[in-house]
Amino acid sequence: MFKIKVVTKPKLKHIMKKIQSLSLYLFICVSISSYSQNEKSKDFKVDFEKFTLKNGLQVILHVDRSDPVVAVALTSHVGSAREKVGRTGFAHLFEHLLFLESENLGKGGLDKMSARIGGEGANGSTSRDRTNYFQTVPKDALEKMIWAEADKLGYFINTVTEPVLAKEKQVVKNEKRQSYDNRPYGHTNSVISKNLYPETHPYNWEVIGSLEDLQNATLEDVKNFYNRWYVPNNVTLTIAGDFDVIQTKSWVEKYFGEIKRGQDIPKMEKQAVSLTTTKKLYYEDNFARLPQLTLTWPSVYEYHPDSYALEVLASYLSKGKKAPLYKTLVEDKKLTDAVDIYQYNSEIAGQYMLSVTAFEKTNLNAVMNGINEAFKDFESKGISQQDLDRIKAGQETAFYTSLSSVLGKGFQLAQYEIFAGNPNYITQDVKNILAVTTEDVMRVYQKYIKGKNFIATSFVPKGESNLVLSESKLATVVEEKIIEGKEDSFDASIVATYDKTPSSFDRSAEPAYGESPDVKLPKVWKSKLSSGLNLIGIENYEVPLVQFQLQIKGGMLLEKSTQIGVSNMLADLLTKGTKNKTPEQLENAIESLGATIKAYSSDEGIFISGSSLAKNYKATAALVQEIILQPRWDTKEFDLIKQSTLSQVQQQKADPNSIARNEFKKLVYGNESILSHNRIGTEKSVESISMDDLKSYYLLNGSPSVSNFQIVGAVSENEVIKSVSSLNKEWKSKEVLFPKMPAANVVTASKIYFYDVPGAKQSVIRIGYPALAATDTDFYPATILNYRLGGGGFASQLTQQLREGKGYTYGIGSSFSGSNNKGPFSISSGVRSNITFEAVSLIKEILNNYGKNFNENDLDVTKGYLIKSNAREFETLSSKLDMLYNISNYGYTDAYAKEQEDVVKNISLANVKVLSDKYLNADKMIYLIIGDAETQLGKLEQIGFGKPILLNESATK
Known part of the structure; x- marks a missing residue:
């Protein structure tokens, strides 16, 4: 929904770059089953072609015919590091601007075209060092994408x-x-950047820039930035997927070839930083409910030789039961439920970050002492070869997991080209990973961490500065003041007048479609075992990987209303050891296979999901069986889970989006329905839950008779049946009784509800009502109806009017969600605080007019997108797993995607208008706003739904 992204979160960047950078090419490589210190790394070869146009544009082509789709990515080697002091945020601003319009695409730009061609949704992201634009489309739209x-x-x-x-x-x-x-903690990275990097360093400011710089940006500034950096000789075009290479080269030359080369682009020199002293800073955070400590050390740039050992060090110190930081801070001292270390490495410098969100009222000095103890433990013991091998085994499976997307492949080709100088850097990259030794891990710890100066930031709740690290100084944080009526006014509908840029051919003519792709539905196999366990799967041998999930129906539906949270805690506990394996032993067994096994709960089920290399699937399945049949019921882990859950409850109280989600459920389902609750529970309900409650729930409700096993990947039906044969024999079937759900609330007249968050910079909006179940005849037609309202991203009216027309929001969307029970229709957005009334009024107006104004063009756009997007409907293993879930739970046929396509083809304008009258009545909805009551509550009575109802009286001023 929120299309434009700024890549500024170190953790996200760390995870994605490592997974993508190392997985992309391995699908054509030999599989590595184990690692040893003396093993020679193998050379990997990737099938790609690279060429350069005369204007300097770098082009990389990668053919993958596994699905009838193509990913196109345009990467410009410009991020916030190329900006100037006083003109920050320009790279990210351009990421936004380039989607809006161009001379021949017209207003709406690529977003408008994407809706017609069945694209995944044109998107982009900005980092310190690059900006990219990307989309996956059916292969018949490739020429259109190159043109665009x-x-x-x-x-x-x-x-x-x-x-x-x-x-x-x-x-x-x-x-x-x-x-x-x-x-919560939204200003942490800004404080770190300002204090880690000198003012003259290009990483001193955040990617999104300062609001002051943004406000001061002139049209001339924008044009100068574009002319300097958005030139062919600073751009890489990657195309990955099912296409004809010769034809594609011709199109690239035709459409890109006559764009003028720009000035030469200087190479960014490495600019490592050092700290002459440790800096301790603190901030009282309006949205935090728990204290958070973050330590940041100067580190290394991307692909630095030491970055590989530092990656292993981060994993070993913080991930899993054996991790020194976990043992000290979580198990022994019980100060937190998790510790994270990650690298934020960029083109010219890097930083190494350790973050701990402590339990309520925890003094961060105690956390710091625990960190120092854990470090001393590591210094004395180091890392064993067995643990090094375990970490590398996990990397192998992570590599394969990202392979089923042609977009991920295209991304990484550009990454190596821009930052390593050659897409073929994969060979050296993998060699470097495999070459890490236990000595390397200790060496980089001593070189970059032990005894070195760092930045320490203590972010604590308002009024709790007594919890900050000793000797900390108040951090400088620029807080925006939102003043009523002070925003700039503009008319975004004004059409630009200009002389079109000359070209050797008519660029205004959009290319025709190519040959229509033949969409093949995956072949589904099914088997019902004697225990009642349902198996359903898809064989897929594109990569040597298997993904699966065991679904035990029930979840919160089977809980007592006074003890909400039992199934959530049970799911957490299931993977914390077995009868014959301690939590640490089970974790090591899973990781040594390069597998993942996770358990989680939903409102209506408990899931045990996982992935493994195909060769290790049998052993992984055996561990799943052990988890189910021989739970450990570890009391120490139970206590940790309870404290962790209580922390989650407390954190959600401070997060406006979590508040909105939880309050909306109450209003939609009503007090009589179990579905009105937050499934992790309340402080009162969680405190009341005992280990016996978890055992009782599992004994009564854990049965193969209400379970589905869904599996996709390089494993046959017979192999899957054999892998669960013991489970089928030993897992005792029992009757599980599901309570009848009370009828969902019927909203007879709209009301406005308000939850006060004093000082909120935004108002979070939820509008909707109890609508449809996924099994209802009208459910899919309703999703068709919703595409042009708010389900189609930038093709939707809500986005076009509230974001593109008014600039009220960063993102807005609407959806129908349901299961076997009725789910809500909902509209979700966050808008700037001082236009809350205007935004709600406009949403109401759009709803009132949607059916009346829906026309043939809207219908054509809807049909075009929904039909053509089927080409990429089942591209990834995860999407195939989702397909199996739908078939398992909702009675859908194996060919339901084709059946839904027929519904789209046959729906008429009259049908849509009838559906709109039935399901989109603005006068029969719940309107919920989370925001600053002092400035926004009073005006909302003018909406026409009576005086708003305040949900938390105690928070008013």
């Missing part, structure tokens, strides 16, 4: 006007409020 990307690169800047710039400034401001200002 070339238009964005070479024929864009004339379309940017003062009103367009003013509007997009508002959108970016809303993004900053949503991602930084209106969430």
Whole structure:
């Protein structure tokens, strides 16, 4: 829903870059079953072709015919590091602007075209060092995509006007409020960057930039930035998927070839930083309910030789039961439920970060003491070869997991080209990973961590500065003041007038479709075992990987209303050891296979999901069986889980989006329904839950008769049946009684509910009502109805009017969600605080007029997208697993995707209008706003639904 992304979160960057950078090429490589210190790394070969146009554009092609789709990515080697002090945030601003319009694509740009061609949704992201634009489309739209990307690169800047710039400034401001200002710990990275990097260093500011710089940006500034950095000789185009290479080369030359080369781009020199002293800073966070300590050390740039050992060090110190930090802070001292260490390595420098969110009222000095104890333990023991091998085994499976997406492959080709100088760097990259030794791990610890200066940030709840690290100084944080009526006004509908950029051919003519892709539905096999366990699977041999999930129906539905949270805690406990394996032994057994096994709960079920290399599937399945048949019921782990759950409950009280989700459930389902509860429970319910409650729930409700095993990957039906044969014999079947769900609330008249979060920079909006179950005849037609309202991203009216037209929000969407029980229709958004009334009024107006104004063009766009997008419907293993879930639970046929396609083809304009009248009545909905009551509550009575109902009286001023 929220299309434009700023890659600024170190943890996200760390995870994605490592997984993508090491997995992409392995699908054509030999499988590595084990690692040893003396094993020679193997050379890997990747099938790609690279060439350069005369204007400097780098082009990389990678053919993958596994699905009838193509991913196109345009990566510009410009991020926030290329900006100047006083003009920060420009790279990210451009990420937004390039989607809006270009000379030949017209207003709406690639977003508008994406809706017609069945694209995944044009998207983009910005980091310190690069900006990329990407989309996966059916292969018949490849020429259209090449045409469109070339238009964005070479024929864009004339379309940017003062009103367009003013509007997009508002959108970016809303993004900053949503991602930084209106969430717990949102300012942490800013404080770290300002204190780790000198003012002259290009990593001193955040990718999103400062609001002041953004506000001061002029049209001339924007054009200068574009002309300097958005030139072919600073851009890499990657195309990955099912396409004809010769034809594609011809198209690339035609559409990109005559775009003028820019000035030469200087190479960014490495700029490592060092600290002459440790800096301790603190901040009282309006949205935090728990204290958080983050330590940051200067580290190394991306692909630095030491980065590989540092990655292993991060995993060993913090991940899993054996991790020194886990043992000390979580198990022994019980100060937190998790510790995380991660690298945030960029092109010219890097940082090594350790983060701990402690339990309520915990003094962060105690956390720091625990960290030092854990470090001393590591110094004395080091890392064993067995643990090193275990960590590398996990990396192997992670590599394969990202292979089923052609987009991920295209991303990484560009990554190596830009930051390593050659896509073929995969050979050296993998050698470096396999070459890490136990001595290397200790060496980098001593070189970068032990006794070194660092930045320490203590973020604590308001009024709890007594919890901060001793000798900490108040951090400088720039808080935006939102003033009523002070935002810039603009008219985004004004059309730009300009002389079109000359071209050797008519670029205004959109290319025709290629040959329509033949969508093949995966072949599904099914088997019902004697115990009642249902097996359903898809064989897929694109990569040597298996993904699976065991679904035990029930979840919160089978809980007592006074003890909500039992199934959630049970799911957490299931993977914490077995009768014959301690929690640590089970974890080691899973990781040594390079597998993952996780358990979690939902409102309606408990799931044990996992993945493994195909060769290790049998052993992985045996561990799943052991988890189910021989639970450990470890009291120490139970206590840790209870404390962790209580912390989650406390954290959610401070997060406006969590508040909105939980309050909306109450209003939609009503007090009589178990579904009205937050499934992790309340402080009172969690405190009341005992180990016996978990055992009783599992004894009564854990049965193969209400379970489905869904599996996809490089394993046959017979192999799967054999792998669960013992489970089938030993897991005793029993009758599980599901309570009858009370009828969902019927909203007879709209009311406005308000939850006060004093000082909120944004208002979080939820609008909706109890609507449909996934099994209802109208459910899929209702999702068709919703596409142009809010389900189609930038093709939707809500986005076009609230974001593109008014700049009120960073993102807004709507959906029908349901299961075997009725789920809600809902509209979700976060808007800047001082236009809450205007935003709600506009949403109400859109709902009132949607059915009346829905026309043939809306229908054509809807049909075009939903039909063509089927080409990429089942591209990844995860999407195939979702397909099996739908078939297992809702009585859908194996060919339901084709059947839904027929529904789309046959739906008429009259049908849509009838559906709109039936399901989109703005006067029969719940309107929930989470925001600052002092400034926003009073005006909402003017909406026309009476005086708003305040849900938390104690928070009012």
